[in-house]
Amino acid sequence: MVVVRADPAPPVEPGSEATAAGPGPEQARAGEQDRGAQQRGPDTRLLGAFVAVAEELHFTRAAARLYVAQQALSRDVRRLERELGVELFLRTTRQVTLTPDGERLLPYARRVLQAQDELLAACAPAARPLLVDLNSPGLIGHRILDEARARIPDRELMARYESGLTGAAAKLLDGRLDASFGRYAGLDADLRARLAQQPVRFEPMAILLPADHPLAELEHVPLGALAGERVYAGAGNPGTREWTDLAQRLFAGRGVAVAPPVPLAIGVDEFRRVMAKNRMPVLAVRDFPAIPDTILRPLVDPVPLSPLSLVWRHGLKHPALDALRAAATALANAEGWLFLPQGAWLPPEDRLAMGCGSSDAR
Numbered sequence: 001m002v003v004v005r006a007d008p009a010p011p012v013e014p015g016s017e018a019t020a021a022g023p024g025p026e027q028a029r030a031g032e033q034d035r036g037a038q039q040r041g042p043d044t045r046l047l048g049a050f051v052a053v054a055e056e057l058h059f060t061r062a063a064a065r066l067y068v069a070q071q072a073l074s075r076d077v078r079r080l081e082r083e084l085g086v087e088l089f090l091r092t093t094r095q096v097t098l099t100p101d102g103e104r105l106l107p108y109a110r111r112v113l114q115a116q117d118e119l120l121a122a123c124a125p126a127a128r129p130l131l132v133d134l135n136s137p138g139l140i141g142h143r144i145l146d147e148a149r150a151r152i153p154d155r156e157l158m159a160r161y162e163s164g165l166t167g168a169a170a171k172l173l174d175g176r177l178d179a180s181f182g183r184y185a186g187l188d189a190d191l192r193a194r195l196a197q198q199p200v201r202f203e204p205m206a207i208l209l210p211a212d213h214p215l216a217e218l219e220h221v222p223l224g225a226l227a228g229e230r231v232y233a234g235a236g237n238p239g240t241r242e243w244t245d246l247a248q249r250l251f252a253g254r255g256v257a258v259a260p261p262v263p264l265a266i267g268v269d270e271f272r273r274v275m276a277k278n279r280m281p282v283l284a285v286r287d288f289p290a291i292p293d294t295i296l297r298p299l300v301d302p303v304p305l306s307p308l309s310l311v312w313r314h315g316l317k318h319p320a321l322d323a324l325r326a327a328a329t330a331l332a333n334a335e336g337w338l339f340l341p342q343g344a345w346l347p348p349e350d351r352l353a354m355g356c357g358s359s360d361a362r
Helices: 025-040 044-056 059-066 070-084 100-123 141-151 165-174 238-251 268-278 319-335 348-353
Strands: 089-091 096-098 130-133 157-160 179-182 195-210 282-285 294-300 305-313
Touching (some): 044 070, 044 100, 096 100, 141 157, 165 305
Parallel strands (some): 130 157
Antiparallel strands (some): 089 096, 179 305
């Protein structure tokens, strides 16, 4: 019986022939590729070619199954044999059969390919939930998330709470979060370069006061009335640096101090206890959730704005992210969230980031 290799040896191309002094450049490069493959394991594409031929025992049928040319399939099988250093098939003029080495490889190759399929399925955008950071419970992000869930009920969007965009940014970049809300211009430039954003809302700011604070009697609190006060704005919390920075810009030249750090309060009960103990006003937004024993009053003269963006990492593709962006757009359009009131306060860099020019902050 005459035994023939799965393919005839390829013709020698000019400049690639071996000489007495050693292999030609093309052969040398192939040898380097083979040595690299031996160190890291064979390419799953080559294993797929091997499994198709092993199951069909016919190169033409296997090539048709994989939608590749027979010559390309034969080349992949040869490369796999070369990388592994074994013969995988015997082909005669009448049939193709597996060698003992090919029979040993087949179950392992199938398991590798199955594991790859499972990995890809687990990571597929349609298969995994979208992890959405809402900063804190009760803020406007909840409305957007609810609207997105209604738009795409067959997908899962999971809420997370990181308290601030600065704290969420690292998790956005390494995939532990998919989207967050916050002040995009308050991030460092290197972070902004790797994150995408969609302006969502200019949130009017407010002041949260102890119920018996003298300013609580006012319906609206002028910024000037805060002169001499120490206002808590997340100082010392590394996750909310963009919020503290916004407060420092707002209070500069107005006689208002940013309060020093206090222990980070998690949950309504702890927040209420720490606030009662320290009795400091807290910088907030007008939609801040109600806290017992406190009064939320809008800030005016001028009305300061907190610029809110939806933020995600560049290149992320997920049907639930599309739904989240569409929900934010719909709500912003319906409720005028991106309308910039005349005379409102907003830092110049935030105006640029939100797409409304570079007028000076007031």
